[in-house]
Amino acid sequence: NFIAQIFARILNEMLHMTLLDDFLQYFVALEKLVSNKTIALIMVNSPLWTAPKYSTGRHIEGFTLLSPFFRFGAFYDVRKVGDRYFANPYKMSRNQNESLCFQIRSQIHTVQSKLHNVMKILLKSKDTRAKTMQWISLCIEGNNQRSKMRDNSGSSSSESFISNLTVVLLKLCYPFINPKKPKINSVLPGFVHNDKFISFIEDTKMNASTKETQEYLAKVSGSETANKFNETNFNFINKIYFFTFRWLHLGLSKTMVNYEKILMKRFYRLNDIIYKLKNESGSWPADRRNEY
Numbered sequence: 001n002f003i004a005q006i007f008a009r010i011l012n013e014m015l016h017m018t019l020l021d022d023f024l025q026y027f028v029a030l031e032k033l034v035s036n037k038t039i040a041l042i043m044v045n046s047p048l049w050t051a052p053k054y055s056t057g058r059h060i061e062g063f064t065l066l067s068p069f070f071r072f073g074a075f076y077d078v079r080k081v082g083d084r085y086f087a088n089p090y091k092m093s094r095n096q097n098e099s100l101c102f103q104i105r106s107q108i109h110t111v112q113s114k115l116h117n118v119m120k121i122l123l124k125s126k127d128t129r130a131k132t133m134q135w136i137s138l139c140i141e142g143n144n145q146r147s148k149m150r151d152n153s154g155s156s157s158s159e160s161f162i163s164n165l166t167v168v169l170l171k172l173c174y175p176f177i178n179p180k181k182p183k184i185n186s187v188l189p190g191f192v193h194n195d196k197f198i199s200f201i202e203d204t205k206m207n208a209s210t211k212e213t214q215e216y217l218a219k220v221s222g223s224e225t226a227n228k229f230n231e232t233n234f235n236f237i238n239k240i241y242f243f244t245f246r247w248l249h250l251g252l253s254k255t256m257v258n259y260e261k262i263l264m265k266r267f268y269r270l271n272d273i274i275y276k277l278k279n280e281s282g283s284w285p286a287d288r289r290n291e292y
Contacts, residue, residue, distance in 0.1 A: 003039065007048050007065055014068035019081050019107050023072060027114040030069060034121045034128075044122070044131035050138060057143035057157035066135060069118070070168075072111045073160025074104045076262065112167045119168050129236070136243055139165060140198050146250045159258070162251040169244040176237050186237040197239060198246055 010026065017023045034040045043049060048065040061067045074081045085100050086092070092100075122132040143162075145151045157165075176183035191197070 003042055004046060004048075007043065007046055011048060011065055011068060014071075015062060017068075017072075018078060019072055019074060019104065020084055024110065027069065027111065027118075030118055031114065031121070034118050037125060037127065040122060040125065040128050044128045044135075049131065050135060051142075053138075053141075055138070055142050056155040057139065057146075057161075058155050060139055060142045061157045061161050064135065064138075066118075067139075067161065069111075069115060070161045070164045071158060073108060073158070073163055075159035075163070076259075077158050078160060108164075112164055112171075115164055116168050116171045119172065123172070123236070123240075133236075133239060133243075136165075136169075136247075137198050140243060140246050140250065143250045144199070146254045151254070153258075159255055162255055166247060166251050169240070169247055172240050173244050176241075183237060186235055187241045188234065188238050191234055191238055191242045197234075198243065 010029070014023075014026055017026075033043065043065065046065060048063075051060050051064050055063075061071060074085070076082070081104075085104065086097075089097075119132065122128045139157065143156050146156050176186065178184065
């Protein structure tokens with residue numbers, strides 16, 4: 001009960017923090033907690049570790065123990081950070097702007113390094129690996145709607161959460177993604193046909209249609225090829241590789257689309273302002289017309 005109270009307190013306090021707060025001590029505490037095998041095992045078996053199967057990304061981010069640590073960032077959906085660092089952007093010099101950007105990047109780099117270390121510890125131990133992978137798959141499934149052209153941003157994870165988990169997953173994949181190293185052979189394409197982990201059914205470039213899949217499996221039934229679709233053949237490397245692929249599709253790709261939309265809206269708005277100024281300039285005094 002005492003440890004459960006500690007977890008609940010950490011979750012509650014972290015949910016209200018941003019890069020502007022003294023957050024680093026909590027990451028140090030988390031590293032120490034997961035480094036203790038007994039506490040780590042209690043943590044991943046806590047009711048706060050996971051969420052109901054069909055929870056949204058936003059719900060997972062706010063109600064699971066590990067998620068608040070992934071929320072730190074300076075994206076457009078964290079207005080508090082942007083307003084603090086860039087309160088008067090038009091009055092800032094280029095050097096001031098670059099200095100603040102470097103400061104923010106350094107903080108985010110520290111956050112991502114701490115998160116990567118925490119996840120490595122949890123995944124290295126066989127006692128906590130399955131629960132940790134389950135949490136990652138929960139985050140992926142909770143953000144499936146981001147693949148839609150018109151998704152509900154209010155139900156998906158924040159951009160900071162998306163970005164931080166992306167970096168952590170890529171770092172976890174780094175040791176074996178070199179095509180020259182033999183570990184890459186552990187990646188079995190058949191994983192995308194197995195929906196016991198995450199669903200690739202909407203990714204037509206990675207998976208065949210349901211009918212085509214059923215026909216193919218029936219054709220190779222009992223063969224060596226069919227055994228590759230067996231869950232027991234999918235090791236950690238295989239799982240984390242395709243988890244990362246799916247997360248990149250839902251996360252980074254969608255983030256780039258969202259930023260493109262924001263930039264285009266601002267571009268059209270500025271274009272309208274310029275158009276109005278040009279049309280109105282004819283009624284201005286002659287000595288002011290050349291100013292625009």
